[in-house]
Amino acid sequence: MSCGIEYKGLLRKNEKLLVKILSGDFNDNAIIEQYKAKNYKLGSNKEREECQKEEEELRKLLAQRPHNIRSFKCAIQDFERVYNKLVKEDIQDCSNWLLSFTCLMMTNKAGLLQEITRYGHLFWYLNVEKLYPELFDDNFIVDGFSKWVIQGEWNEDVISKEIQLFLKKEKAATPLEILRTYNLPEVDEEIIDEGFKDLLIEVYAGNLSLDEYILFLYNCCYSRMYDFDLPTIDWEKVREGIRKQIKYLVESDEKDSHSHRMIGDDSKEHFTEDEWSAYQIIKEFRDNNVWIYEKNQKLYIDLISSDLNVAFRELSNKRYNKFSLEMEAATINAFKNADNMDKNHFSGWFVGIWGQYSNSPEIEGQGTTVSLKKLRDDLNSVMQEYKEKGKNIAAGHTQNFIKKLEAIIKTESEDTTVEQ
Template sequence: MNTLEELVYYCREPEPIGALLLTGEWGCGKTYLIEHGLREALKGEAVVLRISLFGISTLEGIHEAVKQAWLDIYCKNKGVDKIAGKAQRIKEIATKLDFLPELIKGLASTNLTSFIEIEEKIDDKAVILVFDDLERCCMDNVDVLGAINDYCENQKFRTIIVANQDKIQNKQKNTQIDAEIEFDEQQKSINTNSAKKQAIIKLNVPPKEAQGEISYTEIKEKIIQRTVKYVPDYSDIVHMVVEKMKYQESECGVDGYKAFIKRYESGLLELFAPDRDQYIDNNSRTEMDNLKSLFESEKTIDKKYTLQSHNRPHNIRSLKCAIRDFYRVYLILCDNDLENIDRWFFSFVSYVISCKADIAKEDYYGTILSDEEVRMLYPAFQNRYMLNAVKKWILHGVWDKRAINHEIMIIKKREKAKTSDEIVRMNRIMDIDEEVVNEGLPIVLDMAYDGTLTLDEYVQFIMNSFWARTYNFPLPVLVDWNKVQVGINNCINTLIDTQPEGQQLHSMIGKEDREHFTEDEWSTYRIIEEFQNGNLLMFSKNRKQYIGGMKADALLSFQTCQNKRYN
């Protein structure tokens, strides 16, 4: 039996002995299965009432939610609109509730649930109570299950409990332990001629059987007749997400964003189901085999990968968010004519799902450690297909289109880099072959001394010095940081003299990372930072504009430049 068949089988049993527990990880589609699959399967023979326990903090709140759900369905079957409407319609509604005494009908107020007792059937259809989000209830799990047991055992409702059992902890109530402190006066000290007192603490610990209440495991054994683990059909789920999602219309690409997503539906399936072969038909196997090579290209067969792959999040909401959000990145990638957009897409989806599961995050070392964990979970994730500015957007909600475009410009330059010095200037040192570093770094160092690197390349040079030290990568030459600082000043003077258009610096190092750098590295970077923060290039342009304008029209030049800064 699949999961839905298990639920239907339970609902059709003559008289269940206890409740059925449907368990599965967050976001895997348990609620959707109840709202759509189970309701459709039992249509015409049973009424499914789903009660969310999310945020409920009292037993009265649970009973109120059950009555409200029952009453909503009852009123709907009687042809009455939502009962939470305006007060002037309350009496009209109350007159149609044939189970209420006439006196109660006359006194009915907006809270009709205070006057009703729910029944096992509505119009000869069995009522199925589904309590969702058990682990998100604000009450103790034992108390909640005790309340649910009343409906199941005493009132004979068929009851389904939906929960992520892995998130449920056995919660014990605090046990009060009394303590007494006694002081025992000792003999006087010879040196101080004063008496010492010794404190004695006595704890009155209750017997073990009197401590706390019964555990979740114990009450579960009493209440739960059967536990069913939800095993989703990932093939159907991914297909449903792709087909039913609303997409923005776009002329970008050959046939639009929706067609792009549909083309790589099988890749999305791989993110959710490593063993997706069982879902593939023979007609599409050739294409699937080609795609699978992408996902297996960086897999390791060690025990760590095997354990990690079983912990992949399968949150459908996260998948939907990833597909929706990638649209903005997709447009920029298309505008810049980047290739392998599918690989950018798979890396993005992997990172979003990991971020929402608190796997991808930024710590003391940035995202280096969590990136490796993401890669172990999702082999399709590759840092070369993930922009730092996009990571910042995912992690911190900061969208910077200019930074994204700059990174893409750098990527294009890297792809065009042919000589060893071009490769060293444009890439992180740990991403370059040792032979290329040994050949290209001396050339780059001479350029750094001469001031012929760009400011971004100087920042990259400083970062590579840090990375080399971090990864114990021996540099083929020693760096004279005094000469590098002279080179940076020469570069800045050239910029002031030539005054090129556009932003001259895009790469920055955060002050919070100061401790990772040596004094020489940081003092070198500070020259670049002070130039950027001091707006020296802008002031120089303003001075040049003012002086040039004074020669042509002094009054107009003064009016144009009077609000600008020059130093």
């Protein structure tokens, strides 16, 4: 093979185990006996019949273990790209990654991969684990590598994030850190008993990332699958914690990753109503561009309150989903504090943003109408103050603004009447 010197050294280091994968030198009888010892303790005849059926399926699977030299060569050639990525991300020992990748590639090329994603990749790799016991470890296969093997899709950003998550898991030491990063089936019962109550404190406080909240929901699901009793969970506090984390993301400069965990709609049946409602808060935030809307609302308030020239220049092309009462308060204060030159331009600029809001499907019409009416009423009060103080030019700019607002609000009212 033509490959890098360092990579060739990794292949030579693992030559015996790679040959074992190709030759299929595994004790299949022992694999079957281990399966029987684990599952034949069940009581009813029906359960025993089901186990015997699964045993036959296991025998058939083991008999199909591939020995294809082309698939094997493809695996060790392709892994060099994975190897270079791992080294770049500061993974020191790549042996387990090499062996697991080769097992996955061989299984996939033989058409034996069990593509069932309802319970996550723990069960997706079930056939690979059966075919290559002790050599395949799904901890050393990130989703990005799997998608490349199975679908031919290499996503550099996603893979980088998943490798960083792997490194974070490697560094996890305390029960709390482990429960924040690992799937529940990977964690010893003693660690769960010791750390789960501390995890709940962090969950309720809004201190988990959105991906960690989704992992928490998965682990609640896993606990039922493995019949493991968790401490009582206050789901209203969980939902409030998620909202706190979303609020923190909106108000801070920290970003929610474009590649992130998710729960597919086809998995809904495996989650309780409380778990699913908690996930929907995250899903709605990500799917409905809430991130963008909230950021832009905050930017609107900040700029209009600090520098009108910058606000006039930068806010016109932003996306909004409503004109909120907070934005109204900032708008009326900005208008009151503006000199007559800026007041002259203010209404035209404002209508440029909100003039067609009733025709925009992404803007929440009812709430926006309420805020616009309040702005109109506040402007009426300001106009009377200007007239009483003899500030007729300022009063004229204000009256012009009010007329434009009434036209916008009238359009919304007419649209509502037509719809009714």
